[in-house]
Amino acid sequence: MVLIGLSFAPVQALIDGPLLDMIATGEAARVRLEEMSAVQKTAHFWASVLNDTAYPIAYGAFFAGLAGRFVPARYRGWAMLPALAAAVVDLFENTVQALALSGSADLLDLKNVLTPLKFGFLVLAALLALSLSLLALIRWIMRRAAKDR
Structure with a gap:
């Protein structure tokens, strides 16, 4: 995920x-x-078609996996949903941008909805994954401390 993210820097410079x-x-x-x-x-x-297709799949899987790992099984689907939604919306946004960049179609007005939605879901997914990971770490430390007594 990090390597894919770094791959955008040369394109941005170009x-x-x-x-x-x-x-x-x-x-x-x-x-x-x-x-x-x-x-x-x-x-x-080409960056949109290659790099930015792999990137949402990578971050979606990463954040969904973290959230799903540290939440009770009955809530797993709900916990994974923001990450999966962010990835799907990002892929839609990439399609809109690729069509515009290739000159095939101008659907860029969809970015008014897609881009804020993507970032909203992404922030929610990241915060959820981080919170659940920290909570799991705290529980692990507490269990370990109780076991050592």
């Missing part, structure tokens, strides 16, 4: 500015798209 993923509105994404040359659009397209 396109000389933010990736469309980091732009929350369709109008701002259109402005950014117009600033890019054909070479920059092509580089961004």
Whole structure:
């Protein structure tokens, strides 16, 4: 997951500015798209299709796995849902961006909903996974301390 995240840096340097993923509105994404040359659009397209398809799958699996690991079985599906939702929404957003970068279709207005939704689900998934992991660590420390008495 970290390596995939780092793979965006050279693309961002090549396109000389933010990736469309980091732009929350369709109008701002259109402005950014117009600033890019054909070479920059092509580089961004391939980063969206390759890197940014693998990335949501990786972070979705990571956060869903953490949440699912540290929650009782009856709540597992609910705990994993925000991470899976973030990944699915991110993949939809990537499709919208790839279509725009290739010149096939302009559905960038969908970013007005998709991008904030993606980041909202992602923050929720990360906080949930972190909270459940910390809670499990605290429980483990307490059990260990009680056992040592």
